[in-house]
Amino acid sequence: MASKADILADLKASIAAIERDDASGPDASGAEGEWGACGVAPQRKGSARSAARMRGRTAEESFLAAGPTTSDDQMKDGGTDGPPKTADAAFQKILRWVSVRERSTAYVRERLLKDEFPAEAVEEAVERACRVRAVDDRRYADALVRMRLAAGKGLRPVEREIEELGIDPSSLDSWVEHAEAGREVEVDRALALLRRRPPRAKQVREASFRKLVSQGFSTDIAATAARLWAEEAAS
Numbered sequence: 518m519a520s521k522a523d524i525l526a527d528l529k530a531s532i533a534a535i536e537r538d539d540a541s542g543p544d545a546s547g548a549e550g551e552w553g554a555c556g557v558a559p560q561r562k563g564s565a566r567s568a569a570r571m572r573g574r575t576a577e578e579s580f581l582a583a584g585p586t587t588s589d590d591q592m593k594d595g596g597t598d599g600p601p602k603t604a605d606a607a608f609q610k611i612l613r614w615v616s617v618r619e620r621s622t623a624y625v626r627e628r629l630l631k632d633e634f635p636a637e638a639v640e641e642a643v644e645r646a647c648r649v650r651a652v653d654d655r656r657y658a659d660a661l662v663r664m665r666l667a668a669g670k671g672l673r674p675v676e677r678e679i680e681e682l683g684i685d686p687s688s689l690d691s692w693v694e695h696a697e698a699g700r701e702v703e704v705d706r707a708l709a710l711l712r713r714r715p716p717r718a719k720q721v722r723e724a725s726f727r728k729l730v731s732q733g734f735s736t737d738i739a740a741t742a743a744r745l746w747a748e749e750a751a752s
Contacts (some may be wrong), residue, residue, distance in 0.1 A: 604634060604642045
């Protein structure tokens, strides 16, 4: 497996190539297509702080916690005597973060503002990261859905987060594939979770329902799976 340093070096080389291509033609800046540079409509410059505030505690934090154990604290500047808070310094931070795992624009904006980068520098760095595809909200959202499904959990929490990124979840390939699998597959996924981690309570059906809802399954799926699990446990 490639080291983080190797991944970062490859990423920087790819970005340099993209930026050279961008500079070679007048139409390069329009190459991002209908979704914009980050896979969604571009955010207004003055909205960086509001985007950070609206996130709250979202499913993204669970998703990030499931990734490699490299601590983000190791990436922080060393206090007020650290490097200047420029747009280029912010961009380099973004590159370090995305060399570990996928990031959303909401995440990198919030982290950079928390690290006391000026809002203007943050927006310039985020726009550059989107332009070279180091950050792409649609790619992040698609990966988030697949990670959640692979973990055997429901999609309600990530649906809200994806919508907050300005993306219709039903436009994602991973979401469509899951929806096309049908309700029966979703019930089976919920039952599989209960079999792996059965609730320990006298009221098995009620406890199973609460557990499934807490894991992101819809109330309809949770009710059906809880009934089936109670019947299975009683047999």
